[in-house]
Amino acid sequence: MTTNRGPIESLARLREQFEKLPGIGPRSAERLAFHILREPRDFAAALSRAVLDVKDKVKHCRTCFNLTENDPCSICADPHREHGEVWVVEQPQDLLVLEATGLIRGTYHVLMGHIAPLDGIEPEDLTIDALLERVRSGSVREVVLALNPTLDGDGTALHIQSLLKELDVSVTRPSRGLAVGSQLEYATVSMLDAAIRGRSAM
């Protein structure tokens, strides 16, 4: 069966590809396709090269599973990093957010998701075994479970904590509660609960 793509087949194909991107609807896809059509050929060549480079060069670091072009990644290969401190995150995006603070001198471990049995995601679908191997190697003294404070994130943290219990390593979690810059009026009951329980002396 053939689909009617209109008079300009190549433009329609480009529009269809853009429509597959998250947050892009038919109108946005059409706008992007026409934008590329208007731009010089060099722009289109650079764009297509960049897309292919991402697919060809970016891979997961074998140690921490962060996205990288070199294995091990620049963080794992950095001798000035505190390799005994491992921050466990769900996604590479979470790593970038933590790294942007400039406060973390340790290394990371990306789980590539969280355990969500109701969505069919089990512990073996994540990189938990590799984390345990890192800890068993003996160089890790603290594992910080910096997972999302959701029910699934908390469940994943408890599962990992139960596995690490047998090993000689300290397991911690970042504190939780009120967001800096927010207003009490708009805080949820959960945020206030955590903030009240975790209050500290001034």
Next chain:
Amino acid sequence: MPRIHDNAIVLARHDFSETSQVVALLTRDHGKVRAMAKGIKRGTKTRFASGMDLLDIGHVVLIRRVERGEALSTLTEWKQTRSLPALRERLFRIHAAQYSADVTGRLTEEGDPHVALYDALVEALESLAVADEPFQIVARFQYALLDSIGSLPRFEACVHCDRREALTHFSSHEGGMICESCGPRQTEKHAVSNATCRVLSSGDLAAPAVPPRAPESENVPLPEAYPGPFRLLDYHISHLMGTESVMSAKLLSYGRT
């Protein structure tokens, strides 16, 4: 367009786009509702009071487009009203709560209100948050769920001959207990221990809950009567759903963690 104000528990949530989610809610007065929560992940929209998590309890405002025959409502406001942080402190509590949400979502119809079921789920979540074993609490909830949807089996006597003694099996297909005399004639059946039979026929699971008290020691063995009723009611629930909940095996694997 009718605007609904109600109390609700989040049964499920799935990403729809970068910032929006489709959520399944068990509302107290309007039953199960599926709704589009536009921008809920953005956290800057004060009407959603930043974020909505699985099994959160709160107040919702929904717009139902009944006249268009759409199944998906629009969530316009959400405010969490109850926080149960201790529910997240132990894995079996999370799994028991997820089991309860899963079977509720699968055994209820949209727009079919069950006030008693909503209250039972809130009670189960509150009890689990301080519990040291999940089975008694979840069995009470299973009982309330089956009662609410009109599928509660007969536990006090044999469904075939009305005999009240020697109830050795349970048949989901027949809807209740089977005595040792009628058992051999029944193909679909599940063996039931005396202890389980006693708990289920006593009506204890329907009585008002006694606040659970954590045992002093972590190593107290569970009485056989606790997981037994859970297993049997789960067998019946699985039969009604046509498949087992992924959470039931996880819950049974813990026992005590």
